[in-house]
Amino acid sequence: MSTSSDNNTQNDYVATTEEMLTKIITSSDIELITYNNTQNDYVATTEEMLTKIITSSDIELITYLSKLLIDTGRIEYDPKIVQIFENYFTDSGIQSSHAFSILSKSSSIPRYATLLGFFYQYGIGTTQNEELAFQYYQSAADKGDSFSMIQVGWYYDNASGNPVRRDAKKALEYYKKSVETGNHPQALCHLAYHEQNERKMFLMYEEAAIGGFRDAQRQVIASYRYGSGIEKDLHKAFRLLWKRIKEKSKWNFNELEYLKLFCLGGLM
Template sequence: MEKYFESTDKSFNDYDNKKELMELNNLGYCYQYGIEKKKDGFKAFKLYLKAAEGGNSDAQNNLGYCYQNGIGVTKDKKKAFECYLKAANEDDLHAQYNLGICYQNGIGINKDNKKAFEWYLKSAKGEYSPAQNILGNFYQNEIGMEKDLEQEKAFELYKIAAEKDHYMSQCNLGILYENGNGTEKDLKQASFEYLKKSAEKGYSDAQFELGYYYYYGIGTKKDLSMAVYWFSKAAENGCKTALHNLGECYELGNGVDKNEIKAFEYYKKSAKYGDMDAKFILGYCYVNGIGTEINKEKGFKLYDEAAGNSDYKEYEEEIVDNLDEVKYWYQKAAKNDNKYALYKLGEFYQYGNGVGQNEMRAFVFYKKSADQGFIDAQYKLGDIYSKGTEIEINKEKAFELYELAAEGGNVNAQRSLASLYEKGEGTEQSKEKAIYWYEKAIENGCPKSQGLLNVLTQ
């Protein structure tokens, strides 16, 4: 490395050949990032400028980055765009990608998703992995498209970039495998493994997803301590959603010693970042003294914020007469479609806790929560369809909901799904699938399933 510096660290003279221009650009990079040189943004900028003036497209791209971020020069987004454009027109793949970012986000130019797509496409055709990843995102979400595009194209692009070890693409590919978008659904071999690869490279989104997989036993054996490990990693790397999950783990003692003070702190951090569910639970902590001193005034204020100050005129008299303070505020939050509150309200009405027992009203609240993807509500709704008194029994609907909740990791749904497969209710009878789901339920801590499995396999 010293020899390299001896050959390139010279005054700003004219550089005539491509090798010298490349070395000049590389030296600028060393000054920019402090690689065996004292970090110096101004020197980096000057070196990039000299190399760019000589026609080096890498330096032209780096010059754009300096203008965009104010490295060694006053920030100037318009000049950044011009530098990227010049380098992109010289077929610099990184510059083409950066130009796409400029068009997508309105950096130095008006936003234009169609042009962003065009530049990402040029870069992706040159096998530049970040462009392949973001182009996959464009296809997946139909950004800048004039017509509907199928998920297969997104899958292809993510896979190409993922195989080059691009961590974001590995995460995105894992999610496509998880949902069966653009490919066959594959939770174990594909989704879990790609998420793991991405998570191990430090990508917080993948770390959160991997924690979720371990928490619910999706694509792998349920392991709450590993869930806490990956949620913690995700939180350390800036994933705000993971803070809420860590709060829940500490509150319930899942994968870690129960610690309500830590739970409260995590909920507090999550609420600070605008997580409405965490804000609601934080209010509950204040009202009930969970991990903190009781402060009902603060708790009710947080409930109010979580509810979005919504009206609750419907059923107001019943609410005030029949619900205690906590349940009253559950009702208010539910008016803003808070999925956790909706689920709790379903429980109040199903079991008659503080209100008159009313399966129909429980059904309404569970459905609203289930429609937002709340797994426990999906199970409860399936149960009502399977055994309901006021709601007409519908085993096919029950099967669909149990399957959703079971795949999401709800142990009761796994047991119930196994039972439907065993009896052939709501689906074709399958002893093999019944055994599979009983075993999943046993793995996830349902001893009752062991007895049912023993009877089935006798």
């Protein structure tokens, strides 16, 4: 029986069998599995108890979904990720409600709570519930999950009263925590949005772009094109744009419009 592992930015978090057990089963479950043999007392090991409650394939499923969410989030903010999850469930023949059920049993594990928040936020395998989504993100953030810190910050950045009131100061606090905890490029990009100093803003975008966050890459291109926070350099802007074109095979409508405007600006 293998333990679950999810890759954090700075270190690998591996939930031991003991940790998984205490987070998944109740005391009544233990009483049910631990029983008295007629000849001698038999106490089931944690491995045996865990096997009776959650399978290794279940752990592998949630670990995969967690990695998918975090990896995508490190590249760009893309609402289409919901469709990616739905396509995965359809193609694999796995019910999203099954994944949700497993997550509900192991929500004390920070990265799993993050995924549970995502399921509630978009109604995957359950009814959409923004308040519960925020609660799980908050719980995971409090335990040090850098991605959930971004989500909590996003809620404070964009909320209109539900589940929280908009609070730019708190939003910035969580973005900064995410950068300090996991050096997350998306969090750095969010911080740049709020920066008033154009030079500092550009440097933040540049660092996030180097980290692989695509929205930051677009911002760096725009900075070189218009001379925002950096000396105007159309050739540098075009080289960066051309690099993006070669690296990305699919472009959405907004990106195509951006490319068209860029070309109309006289570079091509």
